[in-house]
Amino acid sequence: MLVQKFGGTSVKSIARIKNVASIAARAAAEEPVVMVVSAMGDTTDYLMKIARQTSLQPNRRELDALLATGEQISIALVAMALNELGARAISLTGAQIGITTESVHTAARIVDIKTDRILGYLKDGFIVVAAGFQGATKDGDVTTLGRGGSDTTAVALAAAVEADACDIYTDVNGVYTADPNIVSTARLLKEISYEEMLEMARVGAQVLHPRAVELARKHHIKVRVRNTFNPEHEGTILLGAEEMEIYRPVGGVTIDRDQARLAILKVPDRPGVAGDVFGALAERRVSVDMIIQAFHQDGSVNDITFTVRRGDLDTARLALEDVESRIGAQGIIADRDVAKLSIVGAGLMDQPDIAARMFTALGRAGINIKMISTSDIRISCAISDGDAERAVKLVHDLFHLDDEQEF
């Protein structure tokens, strides 16, 4: 049994809907297929827009009812397109499948999935076309799953029906060692571990939402990232690290060019001040990424430096100005053009020289490292956005990521 998920760009037009129908029909000749489909192109954005025109703060239950129509439209059209190809197909909404969620609107979590209706249709030879992104409360109110919702639906359905694989169709061939638009020698990864994928997705390689990757790791679902517009390509397979054939210390390099840096200076060194600073940011709904707290020369104060999305910079600066005098800090520095360069690899923790090699190479090339943060399988540096492309190419070359054999 196979689950195939198609995102919004894959079903953006009627022509593309016919394309995904033909991909599913071909697969269904081999094994039973459950499709999970997102709303067409910008439909969700359009529905959000008319909701905001109707109400300054749209009722969340009604917003979910509204947004869910986006997938209902696309699944009905995909089922029609499959019929047109001579395949048997049936569309099912989240509520019709029996995807039960919490009674939390616009960001519900899945509580239970009934499989009898899906399995019944599969047994009768139907391709099931399931709506992504949505479910229903046990009272029958429509809910949506929030960010990464359709990816999550696909992996959750794959787990529920015990599918052999879950194919996530996007508009690229799979996961690359770096962005091919920046690094011409970037190589497609045949395999990647769930953990590496999590770090890749978080730092900018937006092919599969981290929430879905977590779920795939938990249920051990074989997820394949594939290209809707090049369906013959085998793509990238997500596996547990222990199952991977090839084990490289550095799997890929990513760049996130949507960062800005802020520092609040000479923050008195007493308990609770960091909470004041980041509390003020949270109140204004600013997400913070890298954080560094460094002792100032003068021992009784600290400088706190962090990065945010570039669009949040002005809001974040206002938040800092609010707390500055209250906590007795002295000065705020803002740096609008920052990029975050990261290397990701399941083997990073075993090879402590990797970080040093990267920092040395960047320094020799005159690229200034403004901040560093690390996880078990990732090393990130904040650099000037103007250095971004050059730095990615440099690091890609440094670790020979273009070379299949070298590791």
Next chain:
Amino acid sequence: MLVQKFGGTSVKSIARIKNVASIAARAAAEEPVVMVVSAMGDTTDYLMKIARQTSLQPNRRELDALLATGEQISIALVAMALNELGARAISLTGAQIGITTESVHTAARIVDIKTDRILGYLKDGFIVVAAGFQGATKDGDVTTLGRGGSDTTAVALAAAVEADACDIYTDVNGVYTADPNIVSTARLLKEISYEEMLEMARVGAQVLHPRAVELARKHHIKVRVRNTFNPEHEGTILLGAEEMEIYRPVGGVTIDRDQARLAILKVPDRPGVAGDVFGALAERRVSVDMIIQAFHQDGSVNDITFTVRRGDLDTARLALEDVESRIGAQGIIADRDVAKLSIVGAGLMDQPDIAARMFTALGRAGINIKMISTSDIRISCAISDGDAERAVKLVHDLFHLDDEQEF
């Protein structure tokens, strides 16, 4: 308890959605309100278009799933707009209400309506915003009710919850004695009987679908036709003929300018030939309106004359050409520009001179009557389309329809 139905033009834009929300919120200050809402403006036409682009003959189950999203969008927005006005409101789809229909797609009839969910919300002070035009089979598949579906939903819900009245909001003040665009002295009818309304709707005054009128008559629902854009106006009330205060032989005059006339000549007078003629038309899905069969001078043959929608004329002529030689007829005549003039009145059958007065007046004005057909409460004549406006004004004056007192 009050049911208010708002059609597609009443919710065409966000501004109009806010308008209907304010109408409902005002009414809800007096009594519990159930709104029934159609899809916004041309949404249904747009969804039909993309369905046809996807499949030459869209699967009817999927077409229903697709079309039903139109009302789901409008009810969610109306509920949001009510919230914005400070009213409590909840949107419910046909399936969520528990409107069970036959398992027939695109033209299902309502089998059962559950009222517990609606009544529960009303008791808790909510305005219920119900989706028109749709229901669900007992297996939970979405169905639509076909033509006049939202009107039918409104009247059926009014019957189910035992509402005191069902207000049908349109873009006119109510039902007039004639089209005010043609007859400047046309007068708004305060009351009209179900039977007269049926004849009015069928012959061209498109404010309320005959299917809904039949249902209102059956359940004796007090239906009011009102103006969304002039909600202070009290509109026209539909009642049983026995309840009407004023009883006029002629209630109104209507004109249907979308007619064409065909005749097939010298049809041999033997059993089955009429069946051959109209069977050929039905096969090509041509609806026939007025029919006359007249003996030709030569006693063994008949001329069969009938009217069709103007757009069906060429198809109808082809159908006649197909049967002409087969049944031994000789000649086909087509007349593209025909209008059907009708007078409607519950008292027509009691006053046989009415028809004679109408025919005489038309004759004196040089307006040629090409065909005549009658029912218990309607007399229709086919005339030249060029005479249409003059004829309506003439008949409106003849029966003093502008005068409230004259009857």
